[in-house]
Amino acid sequence: MIQVFINNCLRKILRIHWPDIISNNLLWERTNQIREEEKIRKKLWRWIGYTLRKAIKCVTKQTLT
Structure with missing residues (x-):
């Protein structure tokens, strides 16, 4: 939209x-x-990578794993 x-x-x-x-x-x-979907997808993967590099005790990392 x-x-x-x-x-x-x-x-x-x-x-x-x-x-x-x-x-x-x-x-x-x-x-x-570029398409907005691609921009959003890139930002999402960047955030996921950032979250996975956090400490093990981090709540956001625990929700992803």
Whole structure:
């Protein structure tokens, strides 16, 4: 849902209107963006790695293992 909003904003910034339809992938290439799902996935894995390196007694590590 958030990706739709971001795509609409990018299209408005680039002044791409309805008759000039381009794919989302081309839109992301033109703006050097990556999908929000990928950003969230990277942050999630970074957090998991950070949590797994914590001390054994840490509550957040205990919930993951």
